[in-house]
Amino acid sequence: MEARAEAKYVRISPRKVNYICNEIRGKKVDEALTILRFTPKKGAKLLEDVLKSAIANAENNLSLDREDLVVSKAWANDGPTMKRWHPKAKGAAYPILKRTSHIGVVVAEKETEEEDN
Numbered sequence: 001m002e003a004r005a006e007a008k009y010v011r012i013s014p015r016k017v018n019y020i021c022n023e024i025r026g027k028k029v030d031e032a033l034t035i036l037r038f039t040p041k042k043g044a045k046l047l048e049d050v051l052k053s054a055i056a057n058a059e060n061n062l063s064l065d066r067e068d069l070v071v072s073k074a075w076a077n078d079g080p081t082m083k084r085w086h087p088k089a090k091g092a093a094y095p096i097l098k099r100t101s102h103i104g105v106v107v108a109e110k111e112t113e114e115e116d117n
Contacts, residue, residue: 002072002108003058007050009079014101017043017076029055029069029107046103047074054105064109073106 010017020043024032029051036048051071058064079100085093 004106005053006104008102010101013099014076021074054107069107070110072108077102
């Protein structure tokens with residue numbers, strides 16, 4: 001069983017968030033939340049909110065135990081890019097690309113290895 005949450009059209013570049021996604025992927029949810037709380041980046045706060053939502057979905061909708069949850073997937077994909085123009089010398093124009101992201105997290109139950117006796 002797995003639960004997911006996604007935040008769309010978030011006003012941050014996906015490249016900045018993917019670095020933080022790599023840090024929490026595969027960790028237990030409580031450990032991942034601790035990492036995000038002490039990471040001094042804007043993307044960490046946004047990812048923390050999405051992770052909390054995924055945990056709440058797992059607990060409330062699927063009746064999963066929080067102690068067994070692991071971050072199985074975390075990603076930040078490209079959203080639409082807002083294009084603006086900044087004037088430069090001699091009548092030229094310089095493009096400004098304001099990027100957006102779709103940030104997603106999937107939490108799943110940790111698979112316990114059953115030992116054969």
